[in-house]
Amino acid sequence: MEIKRRDFLKILGVSGVSAAVSGCSSETSRTLIPYLIPENEVVPGQATWYATVCRECPAGCGVLAKTMEGRAVKVEGNPDHPVNQGRLCARGQASLQGLYNPDRIRQPLRRGADGNLQPVSWDEAERILAGRISELKGQGDRLAFITPVMAGSLDRLIDLWLKSVGGGKRLRYEPLSYESLREANRITFGVQEIPVYNLQNANFILSFGADFLETWLSPVEYARHFASMRAYRAGVMGRSVYVGPRLSLTGANSDEWIAVHPGNESFLALGMVNAILAEGLAEGLPAAELKGLQDIVAPHTPEAVAKQVGISADKIRVLARAFVKKHPSVALADAKSSNATDICVAVNLLNYVAGNVGATVRFGAEAAMAQVSSYGSFQKLLREIEQGAISILFVAGVNPLFNLPEGKRLRERLGKIPFVVSFSSFPDETTESAQLVLPENTFFESWGDYEPWTGIRGLQQPVMEPLYDTRALGDILLLLSTRLQNNEKLPWKNFYFYLRDQWKELYRRIKPDVDFETFWTESVRRGGNFQSVATKSVQLNPEVFKKSFQPPVFAGAGDGFALIPYPTLAFYDGRMANRPWLQELPDPVSQIVWENWLEIHPSDAEKLGIKKNDLLQIQSPAGEIKLPARISKNVRPGIVAIAVGQGHSAFGRYAQGRGASPMSLLSAEPEADSGALIWYGTRVAVRQTGLKHMLASTSGNDRSHDRGSFRRFPWPPFKAE
């Protein structure tokens, strides 16, 4: 029987109706199940909002979590929190996909005889762990505890807990650390801190590689500052110049990009200082300081720098003049090369001579990030692990096996010697090597506090019951302490009581006019307690006058490309790669989704005969990876850039099998002055594999092909500079 097209559609239409109708009347959708015991704060269909703190990155933004029927369904920025003032970034929005992630670890796991992780009860897990700790017999230094920067009650509880078991090494690990900045502040001003940067009051931002719109220190805060300084206010629009080898989102939003070779930023800053001093633009400097500064920058005349950096001496002078005349201005540095501290010192001097220190760069309130342990201390720990001096390793909230360049080596060692306990909420590269996994609650399910800057104390409250059989880290430690009969030293029933006690101390210190219960309830309701801290005046540290400035050093063959690994807006250091929303969020500059790539300049690509989407082999003395090419003028010639964050081998279904991580290519050298990991210190060889790997881009093309997509028109208030 022949069916005509029209008849076929008729059949399809009718059977579609019957399918739809029977679909609606299925028995499950027709039952109404009321609560057994109703929740006090729940009204069906009505949202309840709870203030808490986003813990996806160290910026510590305040968030409001919208809950419906006891489930968090949306997060927004908390308008009362001074860091983000109601705004929230894509990572913060995607934090819900951490909470509801299908790959979450749902109960404690232990490694069985067959090498696989198997479920155990909390009771059994605690018994095993307590046994292991008792075996130390007071040799506390055989225990090491790695956490991120926590800056709050939990941080202090971990220290107390370690003390109660007889000591132990404590490491605060952040893959994106600012050790060179901290060390440079010590050398320049004698304060080992990270100051507050007041970008909104600046008329000129000169960023030396600091991607403050993506990841640098406190991106949501700085994006707000940037928008405000770029707004047409009081007749002028703030100016922004980006200096660095790669055009990041921050660079793309600036008026100008100066593409220097990585590590040469220090010379540009010194050249500017030289020009400012030579033209007598620096005001109010004591004679001794002026003399000292002139001596440091004497070799770095604009002419000399012009040769090193590749821009004209006049250009350096114009920049220098604008930087001083647009007072207050601000120079920011995020240095990752072998001379990182030099760059940060040079930028500090630039801020100092332009009179920005105390105006847009304010010491006094300190960033929590300054508490980070240096990369050098990790290398020390690694050596101790290799020598067998560590028996138990606790890892909470970080994934060093993915982020450290020594990840592979560490994995081999961890497999043999110590007893590794992971507190991760998700399976990751570190839980792969763990003997015991005690899953932590996500921040939506636990109490806590976080002080990203001195005086800004965000209070974190659980917005819902834990979804699975997981516990808060503080509670795990206190229960363990009970089992080890250390209750005298740690008398708290659970972490909530410890947190309240800590806030009682804060209450006594700041003496508000209300009783403690009112203070506590108000702090929980508002999302924290926020105080401003007085600015501390700083002077030049005499040590800075002895500083010599070195050119950057690169490992690997001299004809290779300098490798620029960079963190991204979506994945930060890679901890967010298991969030599908972020995987499908196009990279803001290249519009590519789901994977990472190698970015190379067209002139270099032409020399090597590389075409778009060619799969390349990227080799360094430390390792090799394969990635497709993206040919773009967003990188300067002589370098290749690769985003960090993809290339996970064990981080759940959404992060699996996407791209590669450039960290394994790094030569794992600490910087001489600060001990920070050198990110920009490796040369790589790039070779064709003869294969193609298509990248998914949502834009299709980078060019407008004269379609008139963008028009320029003059607006009188904006005058050419």
Next chain:
Amino acid sequence: MIAVVIIVGMGAFLLNGFSRARVAQQPIGFSHKVHAGDFKVACEYCHSYARRAAVAGIPSVQRCMGCHKITAADKPEVQKLQNHWNQKQPIQWVKVTSMPDFVFFEHWPHVRAGVKCQTCHGPIETMEETVQVNALNMNECLACHRKEKASIDCVTCHR
């Protein structure tokens, strides 16, 4: 063959169409007549969200047990309720009243405007077994909204 498909399709449609009018088999033989009619329990005593939320809310088992721990504790249907409470199992009631799709209905503005529950739900205080008496379609909504001079703007309900 086309005719067969059409008949089967129509059959499925008609069956589903009629099933609305049928009395649903509830897990417990609950009578609105006894509660709201004979004993004059206020509607909002049990449907406690009606004044505050989109849904009126089916009472929690705890709310039922507030009275039935003692009241009529010997009745077999009440013992079914007590079993649910003792086993900490919520009751799976079968839904009786439905609105058409694509309408955004909230109880609270209607309750607060003084609309009687019976206006839409019929003489519920006389029903031994609860049924839907009004179609609750756009015709009925608009008739009442016009009569009471409530908004008949499209986006009031279709948003």
